[in-house]
Amino acid sequence: MFGNFLYFIVALLVYTTYQPPTRPQIPFYEAMGFFVGLSALFAGLTWILFKKLEDRLSKSGAAQTEQAFESLMTRQSVLAIGLFAVDIYALELGGYLREIVLFDMLPTLGALVFLAVFIGYLCIIWASAYNVHQRLHKTGISRRNYVVSNITFSIPVLLPWLCLSAVADLITLLPFETPKALLNSTGGQIVYFLFFLFVIAIFGPALIQQFWGCRPMAKDEARQRIEDLCRRAGVAYREIMVWPLFGGRMLTAGVLGLIARFRYILVTPALLRYLSPGETEAVIAHEIGHVKQKHMLFYLFFFAGYLVIAFSSLDLLLYGALYAQIVAGPAGFSEPASTTFVSIVFSVAMIATFLVYFRFVFGYFMRNFERQADIYVYNLMDSAAPLISTFHKIAASTGQPPEKPNWHHFSISRRIAYLRRCEEHSGWIRAHHRKIRVSIAVYLICLAAIGWLGYNLHFGAAGQAVSGKIAEQVLKRQIRENPEKAGLHVMLGDLRYSRENVTGAISAYRQALSLEADNVQALNNLAWLYATQPRDSGFFRPQRALELARMAADNSQQPHVLDTLAESYFINGQYEKAFTVEEKALSAAGVNRGHYREQLEKFRRAADRNIP
Numbered sequence: 001m002f003g004n005f006l007y008f009i010v011a012l013l014v015y016t017t018y019q020p021p022t023r024p025q026i027p028f029y030e031a032m033g034f035f036v037g038l039s040a041l042f043a044g045l046t047w048i049l050f051k052k053l054e055d056r057l058s059k060s061g062a063a064q065t066e067q068a069f070e071s072l073m074t075r076q077s078v079l080a081i082g083l084f085a086v087d088i089y090a091l092e093l094g095g096y097l098r099e100i101v102l103f104d105m106l107p108t109l110g111a112l113v114f115l116a117v118f119i120g121y122l123c124i125i126w127a128s129a130y131n132v133h134q135r136l137h138k139t140g141i142s143r144r145n146y147v148v149s150n151i152t153f154s155i156p157v158l159l160p161w162l163c164l165s166a167v168a169d170l171i172t173l174l175p176f177e178t179p180k181a182l183l184n185s186t187g188g189q190i191v192y193f194l195f196f197l198f199v200i201a202i203f204g205p206a207l208i209q210q211f212w213g214c215r216p217m218a219k220d221e222a223r224q225r226i227e228d229l230c231r232r233a234g235v236a237y238r239e240i241m242v243w244p245l246f247g248g249r250m251l252t253a254g255v256l257g258l259i260a261r262f263r264y265i266l267v268t269p270a271l272l273r274y275l276s277p278g279e280t281e282a283v284i285a286h287e288i289g290h291v292k293q294k295h296m297l298f299y300l301f302f303f304a305g306y307l308v309i310a311f312s313s314l315d316l317l318l319y320g321a322l323y324a325q326i327v328a329g330p331a332g333f334s335e336p337a338s339t340t341f342v343s344i345v346f347s348v349a350m351i352a353t354f355l356v357y358f359r360f361v362f363g364y365f366m367r368n369f370e371r372q373a374d375i376y377v378y379n380l381m382d383s384a385a386p387l388i389s390t391f392h393k394i395a396a397s398t399g400q401p402p403e404k405p406n407w408h409h410f411s412i413s414r415r416i417a418y419l420r421r422c423e424e425h426s427g428w429i430r431a432h433h434r435k436i437r438v439s440i441a442v443y444l445i446c447l448a449a450i451g452w453l454g455y456n457l458h459f460g461a462a463g464q465a466v467s468g469k470i471a472e473q474v475l476k477r478q479i480r481e482n483p484e485k486a487g488l489h490v491m492l493g494d495l496r497y498s499r500e501n502v503t504g505a506i507s508a509y510r511q512a513l514s515l516e517a518d519n520v521q522a523l524n525n526l527a528w529l530y531a532t533q534p535r536d537s538g539f540f541r542p543q544r545a546l547e548l549a550r551m552a553a554d555n556s557q558q559p560h561v562l563d564t565l566a567e568s569y570f571i572n573g574q575y576e577k578a579f580t581v582e583e584k585a586l587s588a589a590g591v592n593r594g595h596y597r598e599q600l601e602k603f604r605r606a607a608d609r610n611i612p
Helices: 002-016 028-057 062-090 093-098 101-105 107-137 143-173 177-184 186-211 221-233 269-274 277-292 295-328 335-375 385-398 412-424 427-459 461-481 486-498 502-515 520-532 542-555 559-571 575-588 593-609
Strands: 239-242 253-256 264-267
Touching: 002 062, 002 107, 002 143, 002 335, 028 062, 028 093, 028 107, 062 093, 062 107, 093 101, 093 107, 101 107, 107 143, 143 177, 143 186, 177 186, 186 253, 186 264, 186 295, 221 239, 221 264, 221 277, 253 277, 264 269, 264 277, 269 277, 269 385, 277 295, 277 335, 277 385, 295 335, 295 427, 335 412, 335 427, 385 412, 412 427, 461 486, 486 502, 486 520, 502 520, 520 542, 520 559, 542 559, 559 575, 559 593, 575 593
Parallel strands: 239 264
Antiparallel strands: 253 264
């Protein structure tokens, strides 16, 4: 079931990392025809494959069929992600949705529509798998409840994204510039993400337990035992809830919440029905172990750590995507195809980063935290025998071989073996606690190193040099393909100027003006370059700067153009004209008014002293 979390997050990454072309390249009706046809083909294939597996169940053993069932579930889920990617990248269905004003204003709505499409693909898998699942596990729930349980168990993983994205949409609609500017800055995005992560971690459990349909446990002997155990362990909680997961027929329990006011202990009806009182206490002791060892707090920090990983790898991924664009050009791709190719490279890299981080690093800590929670039973009970017998019952109820591991738990056989090893020698308990401490220390050191590297790549001189070089190569390729586009030469000039390549910038601006003599950006930027260079640099040309600035201002009265003209008057000693033009620039300015006020003050002082 936990694999569904990964599928949902990967699907979300597929959608959010896609950079669509300006307009969809496939006609709408053709795209919808392909969408319906591929979806029908996927549904038919999935139904046939699970029907064949159902027929095979009567001929082979349950253990072999169980392995085949899990493999088929995984394959079809991965295929669903692939089909979803085809909808986004090949059919460009998102582009048509963005043409609707409401979806353009609120991108979260579009994401929800396409996530509903992905959930539909998963529902096809679950509905097709129902008969095999029933014959293997004999849960007795209906097909509808089986599908709904899978959905309701998995969807809360999208809650943090939904809150983040929805509030971000609302901020962009507000008539206030400061929140938008903060949200568009790197630091603002980090603070915004961390704030919502902690808010959701604290208040989210109250929403999740309601979404799962949990209800307070009756005040009976079983509840009294759980309350007594929590009291002995010193663990406070808001409520003990009955968790109707898969119709309440799964043998499991859980705990939600970082703080006592919003902490819920969850138990399924099957656990209360089939386990002895001692076994139930052992399971609750395991869940208490998660609380006492502060595993949930570490998980929260671990998710925040992904922000560091993503931020640090973002520049590397962007460099790779830009390099892919350089490669894509000579390959004969059209501009839209080249953009899609780069978007695919970037998306695949982001998804790979996520999968490696969560599947392997997070999986490592989850497995070892589960073992640490297992051995916490010794803090509350004399023996782990009740927990061991519970593991045997779980293995029997699921029909899975005890030796089968998964990415977030050690196999039942290994968990039992370690508990028995601890029964024989308590040193194994201390050894595992030491292993956890060392692992966390190594993780923190690696995270700090990656964060330092990411900071230097993003803000350091080395990162800026690399990004500038790659961006220049991309622009040069585009210029080779479109040599008559003056705007591309202006962009190249701006890039070179930002990298202090003044000679190269002048060459690019002049080339733009040879193609389009009245190009305002080329006129303005070249004028500013001539006007602001040191007087002894050989590039300081006040007269030429004034000529270019006048030509730019004749074609545009934008604030930055007027500011360049005022600066050009200033360096030519015409202080009154500089002051007058800068007043117009300040009046026209909507943002960054501080710069224009500083310029006005500079011109006023010069006019008063009548010196350059």
